[in-house]
Amino acid sequence: MMRIVPKREDCVYTSCYCEENVWKLLEFIRTENTAPLEHLAAVFISNQNRMVPLWKQKSGRGDHPVIWDYHVVLLQTGLQSDALVYDLDSELPFPCSLKLYGAQALRSDHDIRPEYHRNFRVVPADVFLRNFASDRSHMKNADGSWKMPPPPYPPIHTAESHMNLDDFISMDAAVGWGTVFSLDHFLLRYIGHSSSSSPPSSSS
Helix, strand or coil, X not given: CCCCCCCHHXXXXXXCCHHHHHHHHXXXXXXXXXCCHHHEEEEXXXXXXXXEEECCECCCCCCCCEEECCEEEEEECCCCCCCXXXXXXXXXXXXXXXXXXXXXXXXXXXXXXXXXXXXXXXXXXXXXXXXXXXXXXXXXXXXXXXXXXXXXXXXXXXXXXXXXXXXXXXXXXXXXXXXXXXXXHHHHHHHCCCCCCCCCCCCX
């Protein structure tokens, strides 16, 4: 399989800035022309409560999930094999098949309380690169100090906006860009079965 981004250790990465990490991955792919942008998407994972559990995260402990307010991964489709997930915060392979990522990192919403159920906003790569903007104000304390050190490069902005991160984190389908899915509908769309069902049997 052709590598479309650098090895994990060579990627542009800043802890707790997952949306910018994914933006930088897509910027690399666009600049180096390593894959068609129409087969790539930024996937925002959150919910109305901004409490979403993910397993197999580097900051997790054992088999306990990390509860994020939101998380962002890169999704690659259009492959002969399974769709791939690029998650720089995961202990799983980089990239990881969506089937494996779904089974080990996402698991199922049927075994957790409703307030933790996950939604997925899938934003096409070109739309994300063209529209995303963040002044990083969400990572500042009331006194102006940083909650976590920011990336070394300037904030990402567009001609229209310096801050629209909330429009991407929102799971209101009427807001922002892309398409919003439930966990089961996301998995059904991209691997053909939900987290609560068995894979469809093959036919000749």
